[in-house]
Amino acid sequence: MVNGLDFALILLAVAVAAGGIVAKARRIALGQPEARSGDLRARIGGVCRAVLRHDRILRDQPEGRHHLYLFYAFVIPLTVIVVVQVAFALPPVLARPLGLALDLVAGFGLFGTVRLYQRRYGEQPDRLDNRPEDRWALILLMAIFVTGFLTEASRLSLLSGFEYLWNPIGFALAIPLHLLPEPWRLVLVELFWRLHLYLVLFTLASLPYGKLGHIPFGVANIFLRNLGPKGAFRPIDIETAEVYGVGQVEQFTRKQLLDLEACVRCGRCQARCPAYNTGKSLSPKKVIQDLRAHWIAKAPCLRKGQGDAFEQPMIEGGGVSHDDIWACTTCRHCMETCPMMIEHVDKIVDMRRYLVLMEGQMPQELVTLNKNLENNFNPWGVGWSARNDWMTRRKVSPRILTEEENPEFEVLLWVGCAGAYDDRYQRVVASVCRLLDRAGVSYGVLGTQEKCCGDPARASGNEYLYQTLVAENIAAMDALGVKKILASCPHCLKTLSKEYPQFGGSYEVVHHSQFLLELMTQGRLRTVRDLPGRLTFHDSCYLSRYADIVAEPRRLLGSVQGLELAEMPRSGTENFCCGAGGGRMWMEEEGTRINNVRAEEALATGADLIGAACPFCLTMLTDGVKAQKKEEEVQVLDIAEILERVTA
Amino acid sequence: MKIMVPVRRVPNPDVKVRLKKDGTGIETEGVNFLVNPFDEYAIEEAVRITEKSGGEVFLVSIGGPENEETLRAGLALGAHRAYLVDLGGECYESSGIADILAAVFKQENPDLVILGKQSVDTDNNQAAQMLAAKLGLAQACFAYKVELQDGKAVVQREIDGGLEVKEVELPAVITADLRLNQPRYASLPAIMKAKKKEVKKVTPADLGAEPKNRARVLGLSEPPPRKAGQKVASVDELVDKLVNEAKVL
Numbered sequence: 097m098v099n100g101l102d103f104a105l106i107l108l109a110v111a112v113a114a115g116g117i118v119a120k121a122r123r124i125a126l127g128q129p130e131a132r133s134g135d136l137r138a139r140i141g142g143v144c145r146a147v148l149r150h151d152r153i154l155r156d157q158p159e160g161r162h163h164l165y166l167f168y169a170f171v172i173p174l175t176v177i178v179v180v181q182v183a184f185a186l187p188p189v190l191a192r193p194l195g196l197a198l199d200l201v202a203g204f205g206l207f208g209t210v211r212l213y214q215r216r217y218g219e220q221p222d223r224l225d226n227r228p229e230d231r232w233a234l235i236l237l238m239a240i241f242v243t244g245f246l247t248e249a250s251r252l253s254l255l256s257g258f259e260y261l262w263n264p265i266g267f268a269l270a271i272p273l274h275l276l277p278e279p280w281r282l283v284l285v286e287l288f289w290r291l292h293l294y295l296v297l298f299t300l301a302s303l304p305y306g307k308l309g310h311i312p313f314g315v316a317n318i319f320l321r322n323l324g325p326k327g328a329f330r331p332i333d334i335e336t337a338e339v340y341g342v343g344q345v346e347q348f349t350r351k352q353l354l355d356l357e358a359c360v361r362c363g364r365c366q367a368r369c370p371a372y373n374t375g376k377s378l379s380p381k382k383v384i385q386d387l388r389a390h391w392i393a394k395a396p397c398l399r400k401g402q403g404d405a406f407e408q409p410m411i412e413g414g415g416v417s418h419d420d421i422w423a424c425t426t427c428r429h430c431m432e433t434c435p436m437m438i439e440h441v442d443k444i445v446d447m448r449r450y451l452v453l454m455e456g457q458m459p460q461e462l463v464t465l466n467k468n469l470e471n472n473f474n475p476w477g478v479g480w481s482a483r484n485d486w487m488t489r490r491k492v493s494p495r496i497l498t499e500e501e502n503p504e505f506e507v508l509l510w511v512g513c514a515g516a517y518d519d520r521y522q523r524v525v526a527s528v529c530r531l532l533d534r535a536g537v538s539y540g541v542l543g544t545q546e547k548c549c550g551d552p553a554r555a556s557g558n559e560y561l562y563q564t565l566v567a568e569n570i571a572a573m574d575a576l577g578v579k580k581i582l583a584s585c586p587h588c589l590k591t592l593s594k595e596y597p598q599f600g601g602s603y604e605v606v607h608h609s610q611f612l613l614e615l616m617t618q619g620r621l622r623t624v625r626d627l628p629g630r631l632t633f634h635d636s637c638y639l640s641r642y643a644d645i646v647a648e649p650r651r652l653l654g655s656v657q658g659l660e661l662a663e664m665p666r667s668g669t670e671n672f673c674c675g676a677g678g679g680r681m682w683m684e685e686e687g688t689r690i691n692n693v694r695a696e697e698a699l700a701t702g703a704d705l706i707g708a709a710c711p712f713c714l715t716m717l718t719d720g721v722k723a724q725k726k727e728e729e730v731q732v733l734d735i736a737e738i739l740e741r742v743t744a
Numbered sequence: 745m746k747i748m749v750p751v752r753r754v755p756n757p758d759v760k761v762r763l764k765k766d767g768t769g770i771e772t773e774g775v776n777f778l779v780n781p782f783d784e785y786a787i788e789e790a791v792r793i794t795e796k797s798g799g800e801v802f803l804v805s806i807g808g809p810e811n812e813e814t815l816r817a818g819l820a821l822g823a824h825r826a827y828l829v830d831l832g833g834e835c836y837e838s839s840g841i842a843d844i845l846a847a848v849f850k851q852e853n854p855d856l857v858i859l860g861k862q863s864v865d866t867d868n869n870q871a872a873q874m875l876a877a878k879l880g881l882a883q884a885c886f887a888y889k890v891e892l893q894d895g896k897a898v899v900q901r902e903i904d905g906g907l908e909v910k911e912v913e914l915p916a917v918i919t920a921d922l923r924l925n926q927p928r929y930a931s932l933p934a935i936m937k938a939k940k941k942e943v944k945k946v947t948p949a950d951l952g953a954e955p956k957n958r959a960r961v962l963g964l965s966e967p968p969p970r971k972a973g974q975k976v977a978s979v980d981e982l983v984d985k986l987v988n989e990a991k992v993l
Contacts (some may be wrong), residue, residue, distance in 0.1 A: 334932070
């Protein structure tokens with residue numbers, strides 16, 4: 097079947113593909129080195145889940161299913177063909193069901209491909225942008241399936257008998273072919289088979305060059321994905337770094353450039369992006385594609401070592417804009433959904449770092465934010481000496497730990513800036529205090545020694561200020577021998593648990609949803625009152641997508657008698673952001689406001705209570721409910737406040 | 745153009761001020777100090793002028809060794825060098841401060857002095873005016889906009905009920921109001937560079953200054969604590985209370 101010419105062509109196709117991969121790898125090598133070593137088994141396991149199980153791809157239906165069909169319609173027959181080359185004659189008892197399976201798999205593959213084509217060019221969903229390479233890739237795949245079936249059919253047309261009903265599609269297509277004289281059929285077998293082979297070889301050769309580049313580069317990208325704590329940004333070594341953040345494309349790491357190569361423009365990120373979906377210029381897909389286009393344009397200059405000669409800037413040079421960079425709420429929905437595991441948020445933060453640290457450029461509200469953090473160690477700029485005032489105001493008296501007066505304590509209650517200064521969240525932290533008292537937990541607070549955990553500084557690019565705050569907090573906590581921290585703000589939770597270890601601060605950190613659930617299951621807190629009502633719970637991105645905390649708040653709320661839980665269409669790890677992450681809490685929002693969109697979604701469940709577990713979400717949703725003029729009928733409460741009402 | 749910018753180290757204005765027990769001053773223990781916010785506008789304006797048309801900006805801060813921190817923060821905003829006048833523990837009122845600033849002026853002969861309209865700690869709003877008087881220079885205070893033309897400065901200043909446009913001959917003393925500009929946020933390379941910029945440490949004697957205090961603080965006292973408010977049930981009750989209790993109607 098396969099002759100010398102075919103072998104030569106196979107080798108040529110492999111060589112062309114390898115050449116493309118090498119060329120692109122050299123372009124990737126223009127970036128900065130980045131260590132992504134670590135657990136090989138975990139890396140391979142991740143690739144298997146992503147590729148063989150299609151776990152992220154299948155989240156969006158029906159296109160995920162269609163992609164799965166097409167994927168296996170390639171993998172299975174290709175494997176069989178390779179195996180058959182080695183071990184020729186299969187006994188009929190194996191060959192027949194295998195023939196049936198191949199027919200079905202290929203049939204599904206063709207169906208899937210046609211449906212994908214129909215979706216892209218018929219339905220045209222907003223998240224897809226069409227380029228010629230998309231059409232050609234789909235047509236190529238369809239042609240491979242069709243020629244495959246025609247090869248089979250023409251081959252079967254040379255045989256007679258009904259045992260070939262095991263190959264139903266080929267059998268059916270062979271029926272009309274019987275009308276042709278046999279020599280013609282012989283020619284057809286050869287013709288279709290050659291066509292099929294050459295199309296496959298063409299696909300193989302073109303693999304790294306176009307749309308299908310997501311196969312080699314996507315797999316490599318998934319293999320090299322970040323295995324570190326989810327959502328922890330890379331620290332900058334302030335003393336040794338020559339550039340802070342990324343303002344030139346070659347300052348991205350090689351892994352970050354591989355990200356750009358792996359993007360297949362499926363737009364799943366864009367479809368979920370809170371900024372994009374409220375009419376902002378930002379689209380994660382566009383950011384990746386803009387950076388990629390810029391990189392490809394600049395690469396020839398960089399190869400000659402003349403990066404400076406390339407005049408077009410990466411930021412505000414027609415691609416990524418300041419507006420894009422500052423619109424991101426760091427909700428991580430793009431990253432958690434990307435089938436190629438591209439790291440969008442880290443790139444946006446790197447560009448923010450460049451703007452803030454290298455250029456001192458940022459929206460004016462962020463200048464105020466940064467100065468507030470510098471001078472008073474909280475984002476609102478209330479005097480730092482007033483950090484304990486909430487206690488008298490809310491009539492709670494947690495023990496303030498000092499080095500002199502430092503008794504044994506079970507857990508450090510991290511009050512957080514919102515807990516200390518925000519009128520609304522003071523009440524929530526006071527509820528947490530009363531619940532801890534009720535359960536007999538011994539706990540203390542840092543008092544005025546506590547400073548902002550640094551999340552707003554880091555997410556908005558000010559790594560320098562961030563590291564200053566972190567160092568001071570770690571020093572204060574280590575002096576007190578803190579081991580376990582209870583945080584009521586998911587942003588504090590993220591930075592304390594995932595990022596403080598980067599600077600030597602290792603603590604067990606839990607969110608109040610986890611801690612209170614623990615107290616309930618231990619029987620240290622018991623529900624004694626009903627709370628009739630219908631509640632919808634809004635997940636904080638920093639709980640659901642950053643910390644995988646989805647079940648705990650629901651279990652807590654589920655334990656309240658009389659409370660009926662109504663889920664929003666977008667909930668759990670698929671929740672829609674409130675709009676306040678990534679420093680956006682302190683910035684003005686133009687146009688449609690994210691929090692209003694989310695509040696509408698919450699109100700549409702018919703709930704009379706909206707549950708939250710994050711100070712920013714609480715503020716944003718309260719504002720959103722007010723914007724709908726529903727504040728009289730619908731209350732927005734933190735889970736701690738709800739629990740305080742029903743427990744003893 | 746050479747521009748002199750005096751900068752003041754002030755206690756963080758957002759933190760509640762506590763008085764020393766003897767009432768002679770404020771408690772500085774545990775208080776963080778910042779660059780006087782009005783002086784940041786002055787630095788920004790001076791730096792913008794030199795960025796546009798060349799020259800240099802030098803800062804002057806009067807106090808103790810701790811003022812170096814204040815000066816480094818100012819240098820990070822783009823000033824080129826600085827003087828730190830160490831008073832060796834002495835304290836001076838506006839007039840004494842103006843004496844020292846005048847001595848620095850005479851050494852450096854700048855074309856322009858820009859400083860904050862007042863420092864947010866004592867709120868005296870006098871040093872600039874006294875400095876202009878001691879040097880016999882023109883002054884334009886509370887600047888909203890500054891434009892330089894050869895040998896002159898055209899200053900728009902905010903006055904009650906409007907703007908006044910004033911032309912002053914250079915050298916002159918200009919004080920910055922908060923609408924003069926939007927001070928920049930120092931970049932990290934600028935902060936690093938500021939660590940290496942020259943800070944010349946001098947004493948009043950080195951400058952040939954003989955500062956004199958012509959006023960003296962006798963004592964400080966806290967405002968009386970605010971009394972708790974009252975809630976009233978109706979407008980009638982409110983009017984009744986305003987008429988009969990507060991006796992303001």
